[in-house]
Amino acid sequence: xxxxxEPNVGLIKALITNSTTTSLLLLLVTxxxxxxxxxDIIRKPKTLPPGPKPWPVVGSLPELYRNKPLFRWVLxxxxxxxxxxxxxxxxxxxxxxxxxxxxxxxxxxxxDATFAMRPATLATEHATGFLTAGLNMWGEQWKKMxxxxxxxxxxxxxxxxxxxxxxxxxxxxVRYMRIHxxxxxxxxxxxxxxxxxxxxxxxxxxYKCIH
Numbered sequence: 001x002x003x004x005x006e007p008n009v010g011l012i013k014a015l016i017t018n019s020t021t022t023s024l025l026l027l028l029v030t031x032x033x034x035x036x037x038x039x040d041i042i043r044k045p046k047t048l049p050p051g052p053k054p055w056p057v058v059g060s061l062p063e064l065y066r067n068k069p070l071f072r073w074v075l076x077x078x079x080x081x082x083x084x085x086x087x088x089x090x091x092x093x094x095x096x097x098x099x100x101x102x103x104x105x106x107x108x109x110x111x112d113a114t115f116a117m118r119p120a121t122l123a124t125e126h127a128t129g130f131l132t133a134g135l136n137m138w139g140e141q142w143k144k145m146x147x148x149x150x151x152x153x154x155x156x157x158x159x160x161x162x163x164x165x166x167x168x169x170x171x172x173x174v175r176y177m178r179i180h181x182x183x184x185x186x187x188x189x190x191x192x193x194x195x196x197x198x199x200x201x202x203x204x205x206x207y208k209c210i211h
Contacts, residue, residue: 033057048087048094048096049081049083049085049086049087049096050081050086050087051077051086051087051088051089052077052088054089057091058091059088059089059090059091059092059093060088060089060090061090061091064090074088074097075097075099077097078097078098078099078100079099083100083103084098084099084100084103085097085098085099085100085103113138118135118136118137118138120137131145132145133145133146133148133149
């Protein structure tokens with residue numbers, strides 16, 4: 001008696017495909033790990049201000065999650081350094097926090113062209129078309145937008161011209177908060193009265209049942 005065995009070709013192909021996909025994923029993950037380890041350990045580190053010791057790959061992102069509120073933690077970092085300048089690495093980007101007026105003046109005035117450069121990313125190109133001042137690369141367009149902002153948006157004359165509008169919006173905000181706060185207090189008081197009445201009725205009911 002002979003038994004013939006026919007292999008399941010579909011199952012074999014599926015196993016081969018899954019094995020190939022797993023191997024490619026492992027190769028990709030290993031390559032990324034080696035790349036980030038090279039960036040963090042093997043490559044000669046840059047001379048940067050002191051700051052929290054970053055984790056591999058993610059940098060100081062876990063500290064951002066643990067330290068709340070975030071802005072207080074970031075602003076307190078330079079206070080523990082001699083020059084009141086700290087460096088925080090977020091992923092692969094170094095963020096310099098300055099709490100020294102003289103050094104901040106160096107950043108914003110004398111070396112403005114050096115530190116005004118923005119990375120050219122695909123997201124920035126599609127979102128702004130490199131036509132804004134906040135995310136644009138340093139160049140003629142950036143200079144033009146900065147000049148427009150300084151003369152037309154952030155100038156003392158424009159600030160004075162919008163004083164009445166700011167006062168009006170502040171009054172609207174206070175009025176909005178007063179209306180909603182009054183409504184919230186009324187709703188809260190009404191809910192407490194209903195709960196108190198309900199518990200009183202239950203107490204009277206149980207008291208009558210017992211006696």
